[in-house]
Amino acid sequence: MKSITIKGSERESVGKKATKALRNARKVPCVVYGGDKPLHFSADELAFRDLVYTAAAHTVKVDLGEGKVRAIMQDIQFHPVTDKILHIDFYQLFDDKEVTMNIPVRLQGNAPGVRNGGRLLFRKRKLAIKALPDKLPDFFDVDISKLKIGDNITIESLLSDDFTILHPETMVVVQVKTQRAAIVVDEDEELEGEEGAAEGAETAAEGAETPEATDGGESKE
Structure with missing residues (x-):
């Protein structure tokens, strides 16, 4: 998994007055849990842009x-009006200790069921997993290019020995759910339909080349 470096300063005071002063200086108070003791630090708001807004x-x-601490973001608080970051909690990582993290899901391809009028429902955009830090994936890539109307993809197809x-x-x-106007077809029917449409077009073209008598033509008596 990709890592972002946050440059900050350790906090000497963690009281309300000191915290307010940090926020007025456009810095974010933070704490790292999971080690021998909580590590309190602060960093500029802009330092968290690529971590939070993605x-x-x-x-x-x-x-x-004086050193770097590996961690993951566990919790974040925003101001209810301005949406400014108020506080961030981190959890320290250790090579031999599993950690729980939410991993985003990315959909790959286009579902045939949607082309036939079905509705794509993206049920889980993030999945919680438990793994060693070096086994954490960046994304779950889910291929939907074979999903027809009524089909779905479950957690079972995403299982791995690297994580839980x-x-x-x-x-x-x-999943792809049907709608009233949806047409449920299988691959063979879809191919037959395309071939039939091609043959129909050829027949229509041949018919257009053969003149036919109409009511406005000469009548034989």
Whole structure:
């Protein structure tokens, strides 16, 4: 998984007054849990742009000058009016200790069922998994190029020995549901329909070349 480096400074005071002063200086108070003791630090708001405002999942290297701490973002608080970042909680990573993290799902391809009038329902955009830090995937890539109307993809098809997915195997990730105007066809019928349409076009073209008598033509008496 890709990592983002956050350069910050360790906080000497964690009281309300000090926290307010940090926010007024456009810095975000943060804390890293999971180690021997909580690590309090602060960093510029812009330092979190690529971590917070993205659909991708990342690990973090907190750089405080004297060393780097590997972590993942666990919780974030925003101001209810301005949406400014108020506080971020991180959890420290260790090579031999599993961690729980939400991993985004990406859909690949175009579903034939949608072309036939079905409706694509993206049920789970993120999946919670448990894994060692080095086994954390960047995304779950889900191929929907064979989904017909009524088909779905469940957690079962995404299982791996590298991590544990913390959802039931039968949970639906994405599916194509029918609509009133939808046409349910299989691949053979689809091919036959295309061939029939081609033959029909050829017949129509031949018919157009053969003149036919009409009511406005000469009548034979």
